[in-house]
Amino acid sequence: MSHKQYKYWILDDSPLNAEEKRLLQAHLAACGDCRKLKKGWEKSLHAIRATERKNPTPDFSVRWQAKLQQEKKRNRIVRQRVIIFSSLLLIGLALIAYVILSGSLTAFLAHMITSSTQILLFLTKGFSELASLINGVPSIVRWALGVFFIGVANMFVILLSYLVWKARKNHKEWQRAGVYAEE
Numbered sequence: 001m002s003h004k005q006y007k008y009w010i011l012d013d014s015p016l017n018a019e020e021k022r023l024l025q026a027h028l029a030a031c032g033d034c035r036k037l038k039k040g041w042e043k044s045l046h047a048i049r050a051t052e053r054k055n056p057t058p059d060f061s062v063r064w065q066a067k068l069q070q071e072k073k074r075n076r077i078v079r080q081r082v083i084i085f086s087s088l089l090l091i092g093l094a095l096i097a098y099v100i101l102s103g104s105l106t107a108f109l110a111h112m113i114t115s116s117t118q119i120l121l122f123l124t125k126g127f128s129e130l131a132s133l134i135n136g137v138p139s140i141v142r143w144a145l146g147v148f149f150i151g152v153a154n155m156f157v158i159l160l161s162y163l164v165w166k167a168r169k170n171h172k173e174w175q176r177a178g179v180y181a182e183e
Contacts (some may be wrong), residue, residue: 003031003034006023006024006027006028006031006034007034007037009024010024010034010037010038010041011037011041070173070174074174
């Protein structure tokens with residue numbers, strides 16, 4: 001029989017038949033490592049059985065569930081950030097691969113500058129036409145639109161302030177919830 005089988009018999013809780021007991025006793029008489037294992041295992045079992053059982057605090061499961069929910073939320077945010085970062089990295093690598101595979105960095109740069117210039121000219125022409133259109137509108141309508149857009153801008157500033165406040169509050173709650181396991 002292999003040495004492993006004796007270790008299994010020592011650590012197993014199921015009862016041994018007479019033949020297995022005899023083989024184990026003979027092996028223990030000859031093997032110091034297995035005797036040491038058996039003695040240590042018996043001491044460990046005695047210590048486990050002699051130790052007083054401690055019950056968790058009544059609200060432990062509630063705190064643990066809350067912590068679990070926060071961890072899920074945090075993991076979801078981390079996954080989203082990893083996806084965004086990976087996407088940006090992939091786009092950057094694809095851009096670099098395009099530049100390398102096209103064989104001409106100068107052609108790529110020239111194309112980028114030309115495209116940027118065309119976009120700026122398009123925007124400038126569009127703003128110019130928009131300005132002439134706005135100048136044809138009565139001044140009271142322009143004032144009303146100005147007040148409206150200032151209100152919309154203020155609304156976005158308030159919304160952004162709320163989102164930052166809520167994010168900081170959630171962050172502080174996550175930090176405080178990290179203490180649940182200490183009790």
